[in-house]
Amino acid sequence: MASVTADASAAEAGSANEQPVFYVTDEHEHAEGGSTQLGFWLYLMSDCLVFAVLFATYGVLGGSFAAGPSPKDLFDLPLVALNTTMLLLSSITYGFAVLEMQKNRVSPMLLWLAITGLFGAAFLGIELFEFTHMILEGATPKRSAFLSSFFTLVGTHGLHVTFGIIWMITLIVQVRMFGLTDANKRRLLCLSMFWHFLDVVWIGVFTFVYLMGVLR
Amino acid sequence: MSTDSHTSHAIAPKTGHDDVHGHGDGHPVSTFKGYMTGFVLSVILTAIPFWLVMSGALDSKTATAVAILAIGAVQIVVHMIYFLHMTPSSEGGWTLMALIFTVVMVVITLTGSLWVMYHLNTNMMPMDPSQLP
Structure with a gap:
């Protein structure tokens, strides 16, 4: 007006x-929220650039061990495979939540969302276990340029997953209080994009950091 | 009077605008089949590179590296299509434009950094102390 x-x-x-x-x-x-999807996509693309810079840093510094431990000594591929499985499963369960949302069925949607959150938490737990294990072995971020860039890249991804889980809990509370309103559906679809985007970044991490690192 | 004529004027470009950019085209519709296809494909595309590296099935390390990078790229495309519902026409093509721009920037960042720093490393690093005169 x-x-x-x-x-x-x-x-x-x-x-x-x-x-x-x-x-x-x-x-x-x-219309209200008409451009939210595109706007959120643009945010994800800018986030993509953040990760590109971190990947480039890791690519440059990944071989500077400073006579310290190398990826071969540190990385436990079965554990990484388990972690990848957790994230992949959380992606498909979020998909099921979106399908229930499209049918306007609140309880199954909340159940799938909670399961997604649990898979996400399992991923974080395994990652934190891996980090503590490395740090207790003396492979701290201070040890070498390789470890600094490794912890920055993988840690930033982990931080994104953490915020995704916080967002998920917030939305569970929102939907329980206000139901599947248009605004809540929009938020659920934004989180869906965020969550699947994190899975895409993880593909880069396990290929470029873990598998290439062990191969090196 | 002026406000009246203005409103009628303002509505016409709005509908025209929606036709061009497709703002109000609603949410992308997800299907069970789409999600399951994406999931099965990504499980396969995750298992192959892990198997390649853990079993050492390919003798050459370079071949293994090229294979896992290629499979990783394919898996990213699978996720884009089946999980992120990317189509060339979503949001009137603007998501695809943003994606293409981002991919160009990512490629420049990655290849540029690796290329420049590789040459800096090989040409400007101080020599090994034993090689000094």
Whole structure:
């Protein structure tokens, strides 16, 4: 409404002084949340650039062991495979939650969302177990450039998963309180994109960091 | 009067705009079949590289590295299509445009950093003390 009056006055001023207008005067209204999906996608793409920089840093520094432990000494591939399984399972269970959401069935949706959160928590638990194990062996981020870049890259991904789980708990509470409103559905779809995006980043991590590291 | 004429004026470009950019095209519809296809494909595409590295099935390390990187790239595309529901027409093509731009930036960042730093390493690192005169 404000834009309409401002626009009208601008149009009057323009006609009175015959001055050219160099901006869009008729701001049309968007439906609420109409551009959220695209906006969130743009956020994910910018997040992608953050990870690209961290991957590049790891690619450059990944071979600088400073006479310290190398990936071969540290990485436990069966554990990484288990971790990958957890994240992959959480992706498909989130998919099931979205399917229930489309059918407007609240309880099954909440159940699948909770299962997704548990798989996410299992992933985090295994990752923290791996990190503590490494740190107790003396492979701390301070030990070498390889370990600094490793902990930064994998830790940033873990931090994203942590925030994803917090978001998931928030949405479980939201849906329980207000039901599957349009706004909540929109939020669930945004978290869906976020969660699947984290899985995509993890593909890069286990290929580039763990598998290539052991291969090196 | 002026407001009245303005509103009628404002509605016309809005509908035209929606036609062009497809803002109000609603949420992408997910199907059980789509998710299961994506899941089965990603399980296969995850198992193969782990098996390749853990069993050492390929004798050459370079061949193994190329294989797991290629499979990783394929798996990323699978996730994009089946889990993130990427289609060339979603949001009127703007998600795809943003993705293409990001991929270009990621490729420049990765190859650029690795290339420059590799040459810096080989050409400018101090020599081994034993090689000094």
